[in-house]
Amino acid sequence: MSEQALAAVSAITAASPEAAANISLEPVGAKSAASGAGFGDMVTQGINHVNQQLMVSQTDLQQLSVGNAQNLHQIMIRLEESRLSFQLMMQVRSRLLEAYQDVMKMQL
Amino acid sequence: MEYERTFAISASGMTLERTRVEMAALNLANANTVAGPDGNVYQPRRVVATRAFADAVTQGLSAPSMSLEVTQQAPRMVYEPGHPMANAKGFVAYASVDAATEMVSLMSAMRSYEANLAAMTTSRNLALKALEIGGNQ
Numbered sequence: 001m002s003e004q005a006l007a008a009v010s011a012i013t014a015a016s017p018e019a020a021a022n023i024s025l026e027p028v029g030a031k032s033a034a035s036g037a038g039f040g041d042m043v044t045q046g047i048n049h050v051n052q053q054l055m056v057s058q059t060d061l062q063q064l065s066v067g068n069a070q071n072l073h074q075i076m077i078r079l080e081e082s083r084l085s086f087q088l089m090m091q092v093r094s095r096l097l098e099a100y101q102d103v104m105k106m107q108l
Numbered sequence: 109m110e111y112e113r114t115f116a117i118s119a120s121g122m123t124l125e126r127t128r129v130e131m132a133a134l135n136l137a138n139a140n141t142v143a144g145p146d147g148n149v150y151q152p153r154r155v156v157a158t159r160a161f162a163d164a165v166t167q168g169l170s171a172p173s174m175s176l177e178v179t180q181q182a183p184r185m186v187y188e189p190g191h192p193m194a195n196a197k198g199f200v201a202y203a204s205v206d207a208a209t210e211m212v213s214l215m216s217a218m219r220s221y222e223a224n225l226a227a228m229t230t231s232r233n234l235a236l237k238a239l240e241i242g243g244n245q
Contacts, residue, residue: 073122077115077228084111084235091239 043092050089053082111235118228124174125224128155128217131176132210139205142193149183150203152210 060075069075135152143149157174181204189198 071119071123071126073126073225074119077119080228080232081112081115084232084239087236087239091243095242 043096046089046092050082050085053078053085057082111231114231115228118224118231121224122221122228124155124157125217125221127174129214129221131155132214132217135205136207136210138203139207139210141203142191143183143201147201149201150205151178151181152203152205153178 138150154177183201184204185199188200191200
C-alpha cells in the first residue's frame with residue numbers, strides 16, 4: 001500500500017511544477033486585456049464552474065434519494081468539493097464587495 | 109483544483125476498503141453453505157489491489173484497479189451422518205471460511221477506511237482554513 005501511496009503522491013508533485021510554471025507574475029488585467037478576456041469573463045467562468053459543481057451534487061443527491069447510490073463516500077466527497085468551491089466563490093465575492101465599497105467611500 | 113486530487117486519492121482507498129468489507133461479508137454469509145450435488149463448495153474470495161492503483165488516482169474519482177481472487181482451499185469436512193448432503197462416510201463438505209480471518213479483515217478494512225477519511229478531512233480542513241486567509245480577524 002505504501003508504494004502505491006508514494007506513487008500517487010509523486011504523481012501530484014510531478015503535476016504541480018507545471019501548475020507553478022503557469023502562474024505568471026504579471027497583473028491579471030494586463031494579460032487578459034491582451035487575450036481579449038476581461039476580469040468579468042474570469043468571474044463568469046468561476047461562477048460557471050461553481051454552478052457546474054452544484055449541479056453535479058444535485059444530480060448525486062437525486063440518485064441517492066432514488067436509491068441508485070453506488071458509492072456513498074464519492075457522493076459525500078463531491079458534496080464537499082462543491083461546498084469548497086462555493087465557499088471560494090463567496091470569499092471572492094466578499095473581497096470584491098469590500099474593494100467596491102472602499103472605492104465608493106473614497107473622499108473626492 | 110489540488111484538493112480534488114487529494115480527495116480522489118482518499119476516495120480510491122475508501123472504495124478499496126469498502127470492497128474488502130463486502131468480500132468479508134460475502135465470505136461470512138457463505139460460511140455455512142455446503143457443497144451442492146455437483147460437489148462444488150463455495151471458495152472464500154480475497155480482494156487484491158494492484159500497482160495500477162496510483163495511475164487510477166490521477167484520473168480523478170476513479171476506483172482503484174482491484175481484482176477478486178478465489179482462494180483454493182479444501183472444504184471443511186464435518187461429521188454429520190444425518191445430513192442430506194452427507195457422503196458415504198457421513199461427512200458434509202462445508203465452505204472453508206475462517207470466521208476469525210474474516211472478522212480481522214473487517215476490522216482492518218474499517219480502520220483503513222477511517223484513516224482514508226481522516227486524510228480526506230484533513231485536506232478539506234486545510235482548504236477551508238486557506239479560505240480564511242485575509243478574512244475578518
